[in-house]
Amino acid sequence: MRTIGIIGGGQLGRMLAMAAARLNFRTVILEPQPDCPAAQVANSQIVANYDDEAALAKLAEACDLITYEFENVPVAAAERLARALPVYPPPKALEVSQDRVTEKQFLNGCGIETARFHAIDDQEQLEQALADFSGIGVLKTRRLGYDGKGQRLFHHKTDDAAGAYMALGNVPLILESFIAFEREISIIAARGTDGAIACFDPAENIHRNGILHTSTVPASVGETTTAAARAAAATILEALGYVGVIGVEFFVLADGTPIVNEIAPRVHNSGHWTEAACVVSQFEQHIRAVTGLALSDGARHSDCVMQNLIGDDIEDVPAWLAKPNALVHLYGKSEARPGRKMGHVTWLI
Template sequence: MSQPLAPGATIGIVGGGQLGRMLAMAAARLGYHAAILEPDPDCPAAQVAKVHIDAAYDSAKAVEKLARISDVVTYEFENVPVTVARSLSDLVPLYPPADALDAAQDRLSEKIFLNAAGIPTAPFLSVDGDEELARGLVEFGGNGVLKTRRLGYDGKGQRVFRGAGPEDTRGVVAAMGGVPLILEGLVPFAREISIIAARGADGALAAYDPAENVHRAGILFQSRVPARISDATAEAAREEAFAILSALDYVGVIGVEFFVLGDGSLLVNEIAPRVHNSGHWTEAACVVSQFEQHIRAVAGLPLGDTSRHFDCVMENLIGTDQDRAPALLAERDLMLHLYGKAEARPGRKMGHFTRLFPLGELAG
C-alpha cells in the first residue's frame, strides 16, 4: 500500500465476534466502512458493519467477494485458516501477514519461532503419544502443562500435571483427542502481564503500557494498568514485542503475553496476531485505543499516541455478569461495553468494563 486509504474505503474483517465489532466501530470513526466475513448470521460485528458476508471462512466464493469489495483485509482471530489468508493476500492487501497466522496457530511452531528470534519461553516438547508425554514429564520433574497445539483458547484443550509419574500418563493423549500436543514446563512466575504493540506500514513501532492480568478458569478476568513491575521489566517487554513485530514484517496490532519471574525477567507465553482482550482498557484510558491503532496501521495511517491518561482496571463480563450493567452504569469513572450477543452462556464473554483512577493511584 503506497498511500493511506482515503475516507470511504472499505476494510474487510475476517471474523465477526466482539473484536471484529470493535474494529468496525473504530473504522467508522475514521470514515471507513467495514465488511465482515462470518458464518454466524447474528454475530456482534454484523450489527455495526456496512456489509456482512454470511458464509464459511473457507468459501472460495465468499473470499473472492470480500477481496473484491475491500481495499484491505484484516482478521479478528488467529484461527483463520492459513490457506484462506494466503488466498486473500493474492487478491488484496492483507494485514497482519499470513505468516503471522502461520506462526501463531500452532503452539509448537510459535515456540520454535520465538526461540529462533531470540525470545525466551518456557521449556517445551512435542508430544504425539503417552510414552513421549511420560519422558517429557520426567525431563520436567513431573510438572508441566499439556496443550493441544492448535485451536485451544480460554484454557480449553489443556491439562496440568504436578508431581506426575508414568502411571498418570496412560490414555492421556487419546483422552485429549489424539491430536498433536505440546508439553510445556511449569513456570514459577510471580505474575502474568501482556503488552499491546503495533507496527505501521512504514515500519514505525508503538506500544501501550503493560497490563497485569488475572485469569479465572483459564479465562481472562481482569487487566490492571499499571502492572506491578519495574521500569526495566516493562522496557524489556516492549523490546521483545518490537522484536517479534519486526521478525514477522508485521503490520497491525499484536498482543504478547508474558510470565514475569521473581527476578523480573520475562518468558513469552504466547502471541496473538490481532487486537487482544487484555488491551480493552485502552478504549477508556487512552485517546487512541488498540482498535483505532490497528485500523490506522492496516489503512496506512500514522500510528497514534499510546500515552495513558488514567490508571485503570478492566474486567470481563462473563455469562450472566452482563446483568450487572445497570449497577455498573450508576458508577462514576467507568466505561461499559456490551457486545450485543443474544445468548449468555457460562464462560462466554458478553462485555467488559473499565474503571478509571487518577494517574499514580494504582502504582506500587
C-alpha cells in the same frame, strides 16, 4: 471511501468495525453466523465459511484491504486473499501463531525466551517428556486451544498420565515446563506499514478458570521489565514483517525477567482498557496501522482496571452503569452462557 474486510464476526471484529467507522472507513464482515456481533455495526456481512472460495472472491472484490479478528483464520484463505490485495497482519503471523510448537520455535529463533517444551505425538512421547520435566508440566493442544480449553496440568510427579494423550483428542500436543512466575502481564503493540512501532503500557492480568478476569494498568513491574517486554514485542513485529496490533503475553519471574507465554496476531482482550484510559484505543490503533495512518504513541491518561463480563455477569450491568468513572461495553450477544464473554467494563482509578 476505502473499505476494510474483517474476517471473523465476534466482539473483536465488532470493535474494529466501530473504530473504522470513526475514521471514515467502510467495513465488510466475513462470518458464517448471521447477525453476528460485528455485523450489527458494520456496513455489510458475507455469510459464509472462512474458507469458502466464492465468499473470499466476493470479499476481495468488495474491499481495499483485509484484516481479521482471530488467529484461527485458515492460512490458505489468507494467502489466497493476499494474492489479490493487502492482508494485514500478514499470513505468516497466522501460520506462526496457530501451532504452539511452531510459535515457540519462532520465538526462540528470535532470541526470545519461553518455557521449555516438547512436541507430543503419542502417549509414549508424553511419558518421556514428563520424565524429562520431573513429571510436572502443562499439556496443551498445539492448535485451537483458547481460554483454558484443551489443557491438562501435571502438578506433581505422582500425577497419573495414563490416557492423557487420548483424553485431549489424539491430536498433536505440546508439553510445556512450569514457569515459577510472580505475575502475568501483556503488551499490546502495533507496527505500521512504514515500519513505525508503538506500544501501550503493560497490563497486569488475572485469570479465572483459564479466562481473563481483569487487566490492571499500571502493572506492578519496574521499568527494566517494561523495557524488556517492549523490546521483545518489537522484535516479534520486525521478524514477522507485521502490520497491525499484536498481543504478547508474558510471565514475569521473581527477578523481573519477562518470559513470553504466547502471541496473538490481533487486537487482544487484555488491551480493552485502552478505550477508556487512552485517547486512541487498540482498535483505532489497528485501523490506523493497516490503513497506513500515523500511529498513536500509546500514551495513557489514566490508571484503570478492565474486567470481563462473563456469562451471568451481564446481570450486573445496571449496577456498573451507576458507578462513576466506569465505561461499560456490551457485545450484542443475545444469550448469556457460562464462560461466554458478554462485554467488559473499565473503571478509571
